[in-house]
Structure formats: structure tokens, C-alpha cells
Amino acid sequence: MNKKVLTTPIKDEDLEDLRVGDVVYLTGHIVTCRDVAHRRLIELKRELPVDLKGGAIFHAGPIVRKLDDGKFEMVSIGPTTSMRMEKFEREFIEQTGVKLIVGKGGMGPLTEEGCKKHKAVHAIFPGGCAVLAATQVEEIERAEWQDLGMPETLWVNRVKELGPLIISIDTQGNNLIEKNKAEFNAKKGPILEKIYSQVSFIK
């Protein structure tokens, strides 16, 4: 099967046929953007130092090494827990025009709404696979808001076939992880009933 590769800038039509559970890869640019960057844009109303229209963000705080020639080397970059950005993401999508949000785990109803209204998707990169992702970064082209320290700096990465990226929220607002969680919770009760009868240690 051919790899499905998205290329930045991403257009609405690139995403409209994607559904949760589909696997894609990304070629082009992706900017790391996590807690404080979201807070600065949404709460503190500061302008982002990067243009994200049609772009991609990575919920990630990498390990970066500064080289002797002043450039930066991507050592290790994996996704962080996306749910931390849920509070801000709908407005973030609306304000920036970002099309692809890469992270880890699920996001909530606000992001679903943002993805549906503005034709964007959230995708999961396998957590902990940070050297795999680093080998897919061709170059760190810029580093903005370095005052935030290594994890929170906006690292502008040029990537080649970054992935696998598993679509977890699609442009129709379907949410893979929320669906999975509902299944897990439905199974929980009957499993616990079986355990209860065997752990009555207080007699």
C-alpha cells in the first residue's frame, strides 16, 4: 500500500477524505507548540512569531543540541500529552489556520468542534518514539521564543515523511480516543464485578 503523505501548506481538500484511524505522513514544515505558546496566543493575546496558515504544529518539547556553527541539531522529539492543550486548541485553530495538530493521546470536544468547523485534524505520533521522529527531521530552520527554555521554544522543523501519524480527530469531528475510552469504560464494570468477589480480604 502506498504511503499517504500530506505536504505543507495543507489544503482543506487534502484532509476531507481522511477518517479516524487512517495513517498518514507529513513532508514540509512542523512547528513545536505546547503549553505556554498556546497560553501566550490565546490568553495573553501575543502574536505568534510563525505563520501557521495551512501549517502543522507538534505538541512536543524536544531535546535539541546547539552546534558550534550556531545551528541546532534535533536529538530527540516525541509527542507530549495533547489533552493539556484542549483548553486552548479550538481558538488556536481559529486564529492561526493550522491544519494538522500532531500529539499524543486524545483531545476533547473543543478540539473536535474546531477541527470540524475549520477543517483541521488531530493525529497521534506514537509516544516515546522520539529518536524515530528526530531522524525524520531534516533541519531545524528557526527557533522562536527561546526565552521559554528548551521544551517550550517554537522549533520550526523541516521534515520528510514524519510518521506514522494516526488520525484521531477528523474533519467531521469524529474522535478515535474518546470512542475507545467509551469502549474501555463499558467493559470496566463487568470486569470489576469478577475481581470484587475474589478480593474480600477484610473478613
Add this chain to the structure above:
Amino acid sequence: MEKQAAVQSLTDTMAKFTAYIGKHLPTDVEKKLAELRAKETKPLAKAIYLSMAENQEAANRLDRPSCQDTGVIQYFVTAGAKFPLLGELAEILEEATREATRTAPLRHNAVETFVEKNTGTNTGTKVPWLDWDIVPDDDGVTIDVYMAGGGCTLPGSATVLMPGQGYEGVAEFVFNVISSRGVNACPPLLVGVGVSTAVETAARLSKKALMRPVGSHNADPNAAKMETLLEDGLNEMGIGPQGLTGTNSVMGVNIESSARHPSTIGVAVNTGCWAHRRGRIRINADLSYEILTHEGAKL
């Protein structure tokens, strides 16, 4: 050895070991992941396990931290009262953390609270975090180094149950934490459970439980039985790698406990992600050492 040279030597060993465990998983975890991967039947879950294996291979080949989140460094010290550098050990471990941060390199993960500034060294107020146990007649020291990323730290939870809720309440608490918050914490997880009196005693035990090998069991038969029941039960939920569903959910459940107040059951859950980066090293009085968790490790 002169004291200053001894301090330098142990600092060097601990810096190298700290950097090492960020790049290589312990043997028990590697074996368990290989077993779970072999048992997996869902295509997407199999693809994730493949990415995980490729990542560990790349980390080894390129000598890099396998996950970018190298945590706030924690050292669990089981110190012999007669260890010659007992009084210097805290400073040694702090310096080892600074050194490993530069050489590995590790991500800068120490943010001073209230000041809200990243120190850039992975050291700060009470960081690296040290946990001490003293062994009376020993002249060596055993140290567990642990790197927990933010992802698998977030599900951490503790509460105090009423005795009427019993061990049934303990099981329910564990399931609620894992099904709601464990999904985002990079499963398959190692689940640490502390059963005790209060939140802090249970919480400490739940973290100590994560220092025990995958597949090991509590010495008490009832606790061991509960470990198996919880492990099988959680696996039946089929959380799969990264919460994307699969044949299993966890690498295991380890329970540690203490005697408790008759009126309370303190229970806590800590989770270790699949990239469970912990290592145990035994240092002798002459500062020779043995690595106990990673077969064939060389510093």
C-alpha cells in the same frame, strides 16, 4: 583513594549511568515488550509496536535518549549505614544529574515553582528528587535511577478509602485511574499501586512498586493474587499501545504495601510508560559497581 578523587569517581559513574538509562530500556521491560508485540493481533497496534522497536534500535545506534522527555531525575537510594560516601551522596547525585544533562544530553526539565523559570540544569530545589532507605550493617549502596516523563506522571492519583470500601474499592480506584487517564500515558503501562494508611505513604509505595521488575510478585499471597487479577482485568479492557486498542493493556501491576491504620485504606496509583526508564546499580565500598537491570550494559 583520596576522598576528593572518590567523590569524582562516583560522580562520574552515576552521571554515565543516568545518561545510559535514558537511552536503553532495562532487560525485563525489553523482554515484556517483545512478548506483548508477539501476542498482538490488531494491525494498527502491531504497527505501533514496530515503531517502538525501531525507535529503541535508533536510540541505541545514534546514542540518544530514546524519549525526548527524560523526566525530573529521581534516585531511590538504599544506603548502607557504613557506605564511605554516605554524607557526600546527595551532592554527588546532584552533580551527576548536571553532568548527565550536558553529556547525554537530557531535556531541561526542572522548572522552579512560583518563580516559573527553567533552571536549564535539571537541578533545582529538591531536584533531583532523592528517596532514602538505610540498611544498618551494609557498606555499599544500591541506587535506582528513574526518569518518568510528564505523560506517565499525569495519571498519578491517591485517595483514602473507608475500610467499608475494602480491597474492592482499591480495585475500582486502580481501574478508574487507568481507564480515564492511563490511556494518554503511553501504554502498555507498568502500574504501581500502594496500599497503606494515608495519601503520602501510599503514594511513595506506589512509586517504589515501579522499581520492582516487570513480572515480579509481592511476597504476600493475597497481594500477589490481586496483582494478577488487576493485570488480567486491565488487559481484558484491551487498551493497546497508545490507547489505540489491542490485545493487552499493561506490562504488569506491582503492588507495595505497609501496615495501615484500622480506620483507613490509603491507595495510590503511579504509572510507568512503555519506555520505562529505570536502572538499578549496586556500588560497593571500594566504588566498584554492578548494573543489575541491564544485561550486558557498559558505561
